[in-house]
Amino acid sequence: MSRRLTIPEALRERQTRASNPRTSAWVSANAGSGKTHVLTQRVLRLLIDRTPPAQILCLAYTKAAAANMAERIFGQLAEWTSLDDDALAKAVVDCGAPAPGPQDLAFARQLFARTIETPGGLKIQTLHAFAERLLRLFPFEANVPAHFKVIDERESKLMLIEARDAALAALNAAPDKAAALNLVAREAGAHSFDDLLKEALSRSEAFTAYDDPAGYVAALGCPLGLVPGATVTDVEIEMLGGEVGRMRRAAWARVLEVGKGDDRKFAMRLRGADDDVAREARIRTLLEAFFVDGGDGNPRGEKTGHLTANHMCERFPALEDDLRREQDRLIVLRERWRAALTLERSAALFAVAEAILAAFARMKAERGMLDFNDQIARALALVTRSSAAWVLHKLDYGLDHLLLDEAQDASAPQWGILAALSAEFFSGAGARAANRTVFAVGDEKQSIFAFQGAAPEMFAEMKRAFDKRHRDAERPFADVPLTFSFRSSQTILDAVDKTFGCEAAWRGVAAAGEPPPRHEAIHSDLKGVVELWPPIAPGPAPDPEDWRLPLDHASPDDPPVILAKRIAQVIKGWVSANSLERVVDPVTGEIRRIRESDVMILVRSRNAFFEAMVRALKAAELKAAGADRLMLKDHIAVMDLIAAGRAALLPDDDLTLASALKSPLIGLGDDALLKLAARRRGSLAEALAVSDDLFAAQAARLLVRWRGRAKAVSPFSFYALLLGEDGGRRALIGRLGPEAADPIDEFLTLALAHEQREAPSLHNFLAEVEAADAEIKRDMEVETEGVRVLTVHASKGLEAPIVFLPDTCSAPNGRHDPKLMRLTPARPGDPPLYAWAKTASGDAEAVAAARAHARETAEGEYRRLLYVAMTRAAQRLIIAGYDTRNARPTECWYNLVQTGLGDSLVEAPAPFGGGEAIRRYGEPLRAENGAETPQIRPPKAMPEWLSGKAALEMAAAPLSPSRIGGAGEGDRQRIREGRLAHALIEMLPDVAPQRRASAAGAYLERMGGGLAEPARAALAAKVLAAIDAPELAPLFGPKSRGEVPLMGLLPRRGRPDLPYGGRLDRLIANDDGVSIVDFKLGAKPDRPAAAHVVQLALYRAALQPLYPGLMIRAGLVYLDGPTLAPIGEQELEAALEALALAP
Amino acid sequence: MIIEGAPWAKIETLAPDAYDPYWRITLDFLKIAFAHWPLWLAERGLIDRAKRVALLIDDEIKALEGAAPRGPTIIAGSTGANRATARLIAAIARAPQGAVVLPDLDLDLDDGAWAMIGADDDATLGLAGHPQSLMRRLIGAIGVKREDVAKLGSPSPALAARSAFLTEALRPAESTERWREREGALSPPALAAALAGVTIVVADNETEEALALAIAMRETLETPGKTAALITPDPSIARRVSAELARWGVEVEDSAGRTLGQSPAGALARLILDAAIEFSPRSILALLAHPAARFGRARADIEGATRALELAIFRAIPLKSLDDLDRAFVEARQAAEDIHAHPAVHRVGEVDRQAAEALAREVARALAPLRALGPSASLSDSLTLHRAAVSAVVAGPRGAAHDTVEDPRGFEPLMELMDEWSEAAAESFPTALAEYSALLDDALASARAPPASGGHPRLQILGLLEARLLSFDCVLLAGLDETVWPPSVDTDAFLNRPMRAALSLSPPERRIGQTAHDFVAALGAPKAVLSRAKKRGGEPTVASRFLQRLVAAAGAGAQAFADAEERGRRYLAFARALDQPAEFRPGVRPAPRPPVELRPRALSVTRIETLRRDPYAIYAEYILRLKPLETVERDMGPREIGIAWHAALQEFVETHPFGALSPEARDRLFSIARERFAPLRADPAFAALNWPRIEAGLDFFLAFDRKSRLDATSVWVEQHGAIPIPLASGAPFKLSARADRIDALASGGARLIDYKSGTPPGAKEVKVGFAPQLTLEAAMLRRGGFKRLPPLEAEQALYLKLGGAKGGEEKPAGGKGEDIFALAEKHFAELKILLDQFSCEDTPYLSRPFPKFASRFSDYDHLARVKEWATADGDAESGDSP
């Protein structure tokens, strides 16, 4: 937004009000109305106002948004450090702050460094991060384990499965629970059980609020309209009416059998209700007799007004009356039956879900783990049940200013935390309390995260609550709407206003009672266009009765594929050199050619179209930014890497090896594989090893290399070498396109994480990757290299000059209904209740109402999604679509926009040709001529060394003198004794002689755990004897030092010097000479061990330069004795010489 | 806190009275540290490690101050980060022959700013984060003034300019308004000199950062004799860079972050524990793959036996745990006898199989003592047995310990660590093996791996600590993002910053000051590369405050800075170009045309379905002869459920070949089913969630069977059949089938039944011949293809869905009322045409020619590289899931 703008006075006034750091404010911001700007402004003004940065808490919705906000604020502050006085004063005033004095200017310049270094940092974080911080600071108060670990969705999912299995086993074994489990299993089946469980988990508050199934059943019975104690069996018995009922049905049937067709069927069903089968089947047959749709639908005869055929009615009027009465009776009973079934089912689910959720909670508690939901829940409990005042007090420097971004997406518990914290703002007294403010910015119209628990209605609700609190406390509170759009042209905004202008489209988009939107463009002269492309109709069904393989195998494209190709073709045209189409650069404001990065394609979900679109872009050789989210192990690049690893581990696995061979990593073609595999005798690996084919031989060499590495290096190194040194990354990207880079990187990151977490093992790593459903999520903001294809959800907060909406002809349907329907508890304020609903046709009334409500909510969100999608566009918005064989839903996006724009649309030739026409509103920006030539920067020349191996330079392995000759394996006891002896020798000389014995004893008792008492005593005696020995006295004199670390370089013939290092036991430096001594356990041997001589020789060589001109004498002290054995100079020199020559 | 000598008494009063109840909770906990811990130590006559260090230092100070001069004492390079050390340094400074060499004491900073840093523990200002804050405190402790410190050596003019610039850029926040003046060190010529040797790399992500750094290091090698060091606090950056360097054959020893746990010895110790805790095929394969695993054999023998073990046992049968090895061996041998077993299983000979079994037993034996440890085992038991297990695992053929382990010394640090533990384990806590494993993991993670030998002599990768006091021609400072360098510091659960300040404890920002000092010190090389990544772990980062300060101090648009960034872009451009393919060649749908003589001459009806839906799969299976090998520890799934269903119904019907069912039939069927499903029912989730519907399915089947027997004269199950089909080319072709069930009807016709425990094919699919199993079986039956049955005409063909929401369903093939006879004849005729087409060399084995009818998943999709070329298909409906 660095374009020069004239900001309307009205807007400036609102911005100033919203950013006023002394008053709380609630900002309802339309899309593109610069809410981040206001938020930044407010933070800046708080800082200028001398608010300590630590007292500001700014909550963002995502980490990316938080990082972005931090960057803006620090960027702004950094800029201030270099402005001259006038410019800085203007910048400060531009933010809405009062004109600064000289001191203020100096302060403003310091703000950058002050803020960036504020202890604990300027808090711009997600609410989850904030909650985690709270819990870390208040583990006791919040009752969480002091070092709890936050687990991600994946870990939590795995643990839920573990808990599920444990709980199921327990339930199965408990006779009183088995029936409930059986019912749930039959009703749900293994497949949908996990979905059900997931839903139950997201509603866990309902399951934990009631202590036992009985209480839950009692509470749930109410809204279902059941008297306490009513059971399915009771109702069914009543429906069948016992012997009397049977006789009446038999009598009716006898009469009906006189008739034909439907009446005979009727009779059959009446009799069927008394067949010797399970009661449930009888009920179904009975209901089928009186109701359409297999007994689930409306009462029979509703249209004709009678149940039996015309002539039967006339002949047997009493029968018709009887049947009508029976039908009326069953209408009531059927409703009660449905309610009872719902209750029974829900109660069973309650029992099962509660057991699983309890096991899950226990498991997390035992392992000290919290998942994302727990964090919020525990933080909420902390601030509501413990003391918010204490929390505010103990938070480092307190918390005075709360800022909330994307407020429409906060969930109810999140609001709970904020409300509890800010409630304190009003209860405290004094100047500090008076200075505390709350700020929220949001837009209900853009609330699209219901599935994450967003509660858009709370935005308005909380506004009212805060308004009241402020008024009660006589503190100012500003309610600021922001309606101007910095982003879109007026044409686009008008199209939005028109689309949502009618009640049907507006319903559920904003809070009830809000007027339809009015958007105004800041860039009033910006050209814009909205295009409606004709939806693509489904082609004829290709259901070949002919079995022959179609040799051209060009099966006709599906509509989504056709559309994807069309879009790719149009974009290709735009970015081609001779295109006249133009956009205004959003940053510089100049008119320029269209680039791939100007285009954003928004879909509702990652469906078939999504894939087709990504492929179409690739096929058209357009740059594409890749998927914003993908399942790692399903990506073919990752599959290739896994196959390579598996083939290296077990080449006998023919198919995996073949897949690795065919992957770009090796790149064997089908023909080569055929030659290799078809006529082979043994395994494919054997065939590969003996093949004389050139490519195969190359592949075989590569495989040998991989096998070697799989044995020797860690998984990370294995893959890093495969991708780098072996050119794997280049090969994969060359075949799969640049979007393969992300999954590859992520895979490598997992490999690195693996070895940092556990013992590096390729087996384990691959098992881990294959078991995990790791997903990559990328926010598309940072990289804008190519065309972005993403979901509307992911596009939140993004914008582009050109936006395509290709997926506009479908709408949510019953398939996405929740399974658990929320019912209203009898007493308001009681915890929520959920009924487990199955098909809509079997809903009891209360459930049907809940379902209708859920659908309406979903439709509201569907329309909000359209609002978000349309308002991403700055200059061009293309509404396209494709139909399926089902009729297009009347209130789908396409129809909403079409209806809204209505007569304002004019026909124009389609940009994708084919003689088709599109309709459009507004005018696209075009150049007069296309003389502009794009600048191509010549690529930098690559230096030669980049592609070659480096010259071999060998470093010598550092030598450690004490290890020369091997420290001797096996006898750990000796090593331990040696260590203890050295420690004693180092320490005891500094201890007063009379205390040495006891000190040695105490030390050995403490540290010599592995040593038996006699051995300890012997050791102590030995060391003491050595220290006391008169002939050794000089070793421990005032000029002596123990344990001297030494380093040196050993010159060698024809090779680089060899570094070495070690610790010398004793150094005695007198004016007349230097002595060095090493201690050895045991008695003096006939000849000193060669290794010991070398050791001393090296130490001596290292010391020589430090004592120029002084003679260095060396010797070994054998503690069994003790004996001092001097080593002659010649002997030392010889040892050194031998070492210098040694290979 | 002991080191810092905190006054405990003050702590009680830290919180206002109003909050006392809450503060109590924390105090009670802290009592463990400041009351109970000293008591516990005192009872045992022990001393706290930190306290001991403090006391030793005090002793040393006393000695220094004592009468006897001990010769020159010099201390160099310490910043005196903890106060006890600072006291010692001060004592040395005072000692007669003592000298202190202060690392990078800033003598340039103006006195005003210097004085600000002196506000030692004013925690509200981030001054503890200043690079000089420790030095300031240290010289304060020594009791000298900054101007009294003598300079040692003088840097080159460029480095002097750099250091002056750093002084400016990192000056205390409260004096940063002076940047604006752009004088002295910030004047353009000074900046140019300061930044001349500096390169700034801003990479998109950590991969790119690593490669750019590796390239910069590689470049250094081009100048003979020049050295370079990568310095980073983040071990994963270090790992990445060292891995990237390997592409030029450059091996750099990365001492920044290799822990003992990652070393071969540490890995082996942990793999042993893993396998002992979870004795499963996967954990054993992981253990056996370790190069030091020997189990008394030569390494080559281990590799052979491991291969056999995996192929012939672990992959051959579903096997989750190895508690019953003998049974697993028996089952695996049975599985190998199946002619449909994977050829790789058949390739394992008896000798190899025995070696595999022996090895598995050996592994079990080696781990048995560890596995037998109960939950209340003592630490020293675990330790002893673990150590014994390590010895057993690495023992070579003659019982000699790791005689061919490449680096026997690699095991020494591990053994030392275990020694230390056994010394400490005297007082023993009960530690279950899992806890022991967690403890060991921690210990191994905090111990440094023994340095590997043979790194490049001119390149190094270092952590901040190792880098101190070393010098290089070029340094690369990597990971300059907030939370990496500087690290994120936060207060602990007990004391917030003001409380810490009240107790005169160092603010946590000390750590930032330390890394800031490291940052400045490291920058004193002629060439310096600073790098950061805009995203790490997929999440956006914020640039390091050090870097941000450099930018801000240089001022917007400073040319020298832009140049430094331009130099960084050069490396980035190289990095991007290096892995850039020369061209983009997308994959295409495979269409292999193998010679006719390789093409299959016999297929079953179910494979005909595959031939229609995915000919490539037939090509891969029959021509390339590639069969999928099951994975290790696979779950039992739909396949096993289907097999159990078939087996149970076969057994049941075979005991009731004709006539009405007896009253006990239900009990019999259920008991057969329970037995057949027993392995599946061992899984609690299956028993709880799948079994009820299977029971419903059994009841459904009984009802169906009762009804069927009313018009059936005999019931035939699992019948094998085959007929020849002469092809146009004259070559013979054999069509075979295994019919689930054929009822011979009283009417003289037959009813064909196929059991489906999954979803039966839709009517449309059957009609157009993408599920021709029953129709082709009908055609075979008519032609007398089933040996034990006369030629019969099929009147009905049914899919019998078993289980599911309703217990089961009868689904007539091709839909209700379809004339199965006519359809069968049509399919048979079409099949001949199709087979003739495939017996022509021009016909390719395409992968998924009809996307709409392609199966959802095939074992050969990866081989066919479906994801590379396939156009979208299937469900075009949109969902709402974002």
Ligand code: SF4
């Ligand atoms: S901070 Fe903890 S570990 Fe460090 S000295 Fe104090 S009490 Fe000991």
